[in-house]
Amino acid sequence: MxxxxxxxxxxxxxxxxxxxxxxxxxxxxxxxxxxxxxxxxxxxxxxxxxxxxxxxxxxxxxxxxxxxxxxxxxxxxxxxxxxxxxxxxxxxxxxxxxxxxQPDEVARRALDAFRFSRADAVAAAARLRALPVTDDDFDQPGDSPPERTRRFEELRGTDEYRDHQQLIAIEQMLDTLRPTAGDITDPALAAELAAWLDILPGLDRTPDAVRVAWAQLDDLVALLDAGRPTGDLVQRLRTPAAAYLQWKLQELLARYAAAGDTAARDQIAHVLAACGPAALPALLRSLVHDPETLRPTVRDLFERSPGEAMTQLKVCLADADPGLRRVGVWGLSVLNLRQSDEVVDLLVAATTDTDAAVRHLAAEALRTRPPDHGPR
Structure with a gap:
């Protein structure tokens, strides 16, 4: 253009x-x-x-x-x-x-575009914060593009979505106007903008459940770092709101794994698993150095989403790290899809891997595969 x-x-x-x-x-x-x-x-x-x-x-x-x-x-x-x-x-x-x-013109144009009064904007943000966080809020592995499009179109038709988008627009404009507020010459306009800027913190739409989860995670990390019992914090964190914490949980998982703190690592991994199959890449990588204690957590995710598990295991098998390839072979050996031709083909290919442990694990998985697999 x-x-x-x-x-x-x-x-x-x-x-x-x-x-x-x-x-x-x-x-x-x-x-x-x-x-x-x-x-x-x-x-x-x-x-x-x-x-x-x-x-x-x-x-x-x-x-x-x-x-x-x-x-x-x-x-x-x-x-x-x-x-x-x-x-x-x-x-x-x-x-x-x-x-x-002119600053007055820009500010007036912005404020005229606000579809809420200040009171209504604060009330709308409070309603959005109070909404529960559920698994339906997130795309699910295996959803087809048409299914995701359908769900998004349904969402766009809700009052909550429209309110959310309007509050985003208001926040963006207020943040943009803040540095120019002192240049406005119309006293009434300046007062109106100042009043909006005062309520800006109240327009935050972060769900209350997510705020609670962040506070709980802070408490959990403090207890883990102090080596103290964590009570039921891990279980309380295993809610759909954990998905909002995923990036931090992955960071903590890597930190505790690098420090050799397996007890803390396993507790964080258990919370991370609540994020669903999206957590598989980080959890599979954690299996490289100490697989035993984390395997039950990972197998639970395999059962919830075998298709996504297969996708991630193929990524492991193609990795340059032989430790991750071993994890990939282990995953194929316990996956519910292990009778499929694709799994068998992947295991057969792994028997020619450059790493002896990978070859051994693949051969053992083939030897113990279910007998009702049938002729190839």
């Missing part, structure tokens, strides 16, 4: 908007088309502000501001436009700013 900017510059200013719309490609979603044009126009202003040499015509402040204004007229999201307007103003000389870039 950057190729349109030089042509737009060469067009009579009185006809630029009309020319631009006439040259809009029919197969391009309008929001992305406007986004690319705005980024190209603003980049030209930024390059000039940096004093970079020109090798082609660049948009000036007025043209870049006009492009943003035309985009808004065409339904471009206000929160994106506000961000670009504030950025463009930061690049422009303080004198003779186009009206659309």
């Amino acid at each position: 950057s190729d349109l900017i030089p042509a737009l510059i060469a067009t009579d200013p009185a006809h630029r908007h009309q020319w631009l719309l006439a040259n809009r490609p029919a197969d391009f979603q309008p929001v992305y088309w406007w986004l690319s044009l705005i980024e190209s126009a603003v980049a030209g202003v930024r390059f000039d502000a940096l004093g970079l040499p020109r090798n082609r015509p660049r948009a000036d402040v007025s043209l870049a501001a006009a492009v943003i204004g035309w985009a808004l007229e065409d339904g471009y999201p206000v929160q994106y436009a506000v961000r670009e307007l504030v950025h463009l103003r930061s690049l422009a000389p303080a004198i003779a700013l186009p009206a659309i870039l």
Whole structure:
């Protein structure tokens, strides 16, 4: 889309908007088309502000501001436009700013786009925080693309989704406007923006269940690090909310494994398993150095999602680390799909592995496979 900017510059200013719309490609979603044009126009202003040499015509402040204004007229999201307007103003000389870039104008445009009053926004955020976290909140391994699309379309039709998206837009605009609040000249407008900024923390939509889970995890880590009994904390953490903690749990799993603290590692692994099959890559890697105590936890996940388990085990078998390949062979030997031709083929291939332990494990798995597998 950057190729349109030089042509737009060469067009009579009185006809630029009309020319631009006439040259809009029919197969391009309008929001992305406007986004690319705005980024190209603003980049030209930024390059000039940096004093970079020109090798082609660049948009000036007025043209870049006009492009943003035309985009808004065409339904471009206000929160994106506000961000670009504030950025463009930061690049422009303080004198003779186009009206659309004036701080009062940008703030008024943003506040007018808020679909909630302050009280309603805070109440909507509280309702969203109170929603329970369930497994249905996450994509499930094995879901087909049409199934995921169907679930997303159902979600988009809910009041909760619409409220969530609107609160995100409000947060984005308030964060963008915060540095410019002192430049607003209209006292009433400045007071309104200040009031919104005051309630910004109350717009957080993090589920209460997730806040509780984070606090419980902090308590668990403190007890593990002190070598003290953890009571029922592990079991209390094994809820769908654990999925929000997955990245931290994986980090802790690696830390305790590296420190050789198997007791702490196993407790963290048990919590991590509550994240479902998405936790398999980290758990399988943990089996490399001390497989025995973690195997029951991993086998539970195999039973919950044998298809995803097969996918991850094939990744293990292809890894350069022979320890991970051994884990892959072990996994095939206990997977409920072990009678399938694919499992047998993978085990047969593993009998030619460069690692003797892998070859031995594969041969043993083939020797002990269920007799009702039938002829090959």
